[in-house]
Amino acid sequence: MRLFVYFGIVAIVFSSCKKKATRWQSDWVLPILTDTLSLAHLYNDSTLSISGAQINIDLSRTLLDIGLSDIVKIPDTTISQQYQSNFTVSNVSPGFTFVNSVKTHALDLGDILLKKVRVQSGQIELKVYNPLNTAVLYQIELPGVSQNGQVFVQNYTVAAGTVQNPSIATETINLSGYEIDLSGQQGLEFNKIQSKLTLKTDPNGQTVSIFNNQVFKYEATFENLRFDYAKGYFGSTLLADQQQFTLPYLDKITGGSLSLPDLSLDVKIENGFKMALRAQIEQMNATNTQGQSISLNAPSIGPSMFLAPAVGSWNNLQPSSLLLHFDANNSNIKNYIENLGAYQNISYQLQPNPWGNTSAGHDEAFANSRLRLKVSAQMPMALNADALTLQDTFALDLSQDLNKTHVTGATLILDATNAFPVACDIVLYFMKDGQIMHTVVADAQLASAALGQIDPQDGLLKKKSKIKIVLPPELVADLQVLNQVAVGAAFATTDPTTGLAVQQAIQANAFLALQVQMQLQTQIRP
Amino acid sequence: MRCLFILFFVATQFAQAQQTIVLDTYGHYNSTGVRRQVADAFFYGGLIDSSQINQSLTKLSARNAFGLQMGFNAQWQTPWALSKDAKNWSSSYRWVLGAGIHQYGGIHFSKDLFGLVFQGGLPYMGDSLDISNLRVESTTFSKLGFGLVNNSTQSSFLIHFVAVHNHIAAALQKGTWLQYPASAQIDLTLQGEAQFSGASPAAYGVAFDLDYRFGSAENDEAPQQFQFQVQNFGIARSTQTTQYNLSGGFQYAGYSFAQWQQATVNELSDAFLDSLGYEKSAVSSWILLPAQFQLAKVINWESPQRLEAYYGAQFMLRQTYTPLIYAGAHYKVKKAWQTGLGMAYGGFGGLRVQAYSAFHFKRSQLLLRSDNIALQNGASLYLQFRCDF
Structure with a gap:
């Protein structure tokens, strides 16, 4: 019996000795991202073109393209x-x-x-x-x-x-x-x-x-x-609509301003049906993320416009067309675009046969009959950004178990080569359910190419930057409760001599090469 | 187990002839260079601070070892002779029953690998690290068997049924790690394989123990007895072994935006494994048990001499184990207390001091031994209790 008591005491003593976790610190550097951002994929796709050492915006887009099956x-x-x-x-x-x-x-x-x-x-x-x-x-x-x-x-x-x-x-x-x-x-x-x-x-x-x-x-x-x-x-049913759409990226702008060179915008309406057509852009306005709205004012906004029926048939069909031209002389198109309206609102009407069955039932449509709305714009690609701030929020799921191997400190290191004439300041906001818990500011600016020198190999003005974003230990310790990160980037086209925001042309073949590494202090717990 | 205990209890109550119980337990861990505090943190928990890691690194050579052995053995030398006829030679042999559980773990590793694991990649940016010749062996098994023991010489032979609870055999023949300081690009090359038998029990087999005593007769004036001992020599068959193979390399310098957007983390990690030639398969395998062979001089506890030399050598059927040799002096303080002090070299570590003390009572004896009393890069303890009744 005594033996059992002794065994019992020993068992209790040993069971109360809880083993601490084995742990040690180690430091790692992991490459995260290696990429080069350029506009190369936008050349020759009706968006950009290169003219000498400069990039031109040569935008051509078809906004509406409907055929016979959509109408009849x-x-x-x-x-x-x-x-x-x-x-x-x-x-x-x-x-x-x-x-x-x-x-x-x-x-x-x-x-x-x-x-x-x-x-x-x-x-x-x-x-x-x-x-x-x-x-x-x-x-x-x-x-x-x-x-x-x-x-x-x-x-x-x-x-x-x-x-x-x-x-x-x-x-x-x-x-x-x-x-x-x-x-x-x-x-x-x-x-x-x-x-x-x-x-x-x-x-x-x-x-x-x-x-x-x-x-x-x-x-x-x-x-x-x-x-x-x-x-x-084909009837004269009125196709009236009010469309609202959000332009990507512009809804991420939270501050600053953008100034663009003079630009012109052409809107072309094509009628490939052998019927008369009435078109009317009732109004077009845009609201930016600061709530500022602007309406596009031009002689062609508001009144009805009439398009004659197409002529010919089958292979020799000739659509009728109407060209609307917007420029600084006849509209406020520049101000309209510089307002950076993310939320666009357009009201329009399209009406076939606005005067009724005047063709006595001889409207005709062929396989290649289309009703099209095309937009084209031309301007040199240059901008004047003054603390133009884009901010986007991403879900964050970096929860870690502090009782297992976990990160105790981290530093993001960005190595960048910038050939764009835009500088960028980066701020990270770590949030829990939308509430900012930690704000981390990069230790340096991603410098503008305007501060760099011409690389004789490719003739481009470039500037290298090395940026560190240190995530402090208290932030890393909170990672398991943080669920969102907002990345804020403030862009500026600052003149290197005056320090003022000036309009800068984007050089042909401009790029931004990025290497992102993460330096981690980890506590290993096998 | 309960039946065995009852059998043992009944036998001890009614048997008139001599019988013996031998219980021994041991635990050793040691390394050629890694400081004891590092290993202790794995056994007892706690923080391994950077100074211990640095001190270990300074003592490590290109090729290093660390190992662990633990176990418990019980042996009952029954009173039942093989023959009751005293004229028959077999009457000098008694039946013996034995059981035990053993754990063997050993690892060979390079200094670079130790540094990479315990310090991370940052201190080695720009250095080409050699992590080749990594070998990991670990086996845990239990055994239950029977055999014969010679009454006069104490030579014995037992055959055991063995159950292997887990077994790991991994080897990395070739491995390099290089991280470029400017881009942090990682170049990794690995070529190796591993076998895991993890289900419990993972395998069954047979093994035998042999304890053969030989030398001059006891009636010599200065008898010299030697012992050749084989323990756990056997094999087991596993039908649930998982085999892993690696043969390849990759250069990782970070992903592009498109890759981060289009691929999941699992897909990216799968791509890593593919480039490393990772393969996993289920196979059947034979497991060679960590058999131990020892040749040693037997100390004559009854010798009238107070001072006596002892020596021996030991090796194991394991690639991570270096043959061990030891020698020392045995001193008879008094009849009930004899002790010894010597040196040992090999096994998992370098040269170290060993010591033991044996206490003889009327019907029993207790032996305490350590093969590393200075706790140099490890620790060692061996306890044996023998009772004759």
């Missing part, structure tokens, strides 16, 4: 034709034709009145029902639907069925390349499609009776129709 649409539509005898017909012999009728269907296309279309893609699903107790031969003909002069005709032999459970035959047919005449029997109507149903009992079948409760029918469903040709009246 036939929604998925089902037409149906059926036959039901009013009385019982007895002793119907095999091969007897008992229905041969034509039906005209009206398509509901709003104010669009179509005479003719050609299907680029889409299909028709046919579904045929036979309630008779012998096979029935169905012939479905769509007289206005043809391909290469051949009218759309489909024949089906549908097996015997019953009133309660009619036999059903289903088939889906691709309509690509088919022309659809929607002008009716006389050729004077619109949106009309005809169908003809012929029914014949099975020539090899039995003699049957047709009762008045037997319904013979078919359904034809047009699906996903897109056209490469349309003729008719």
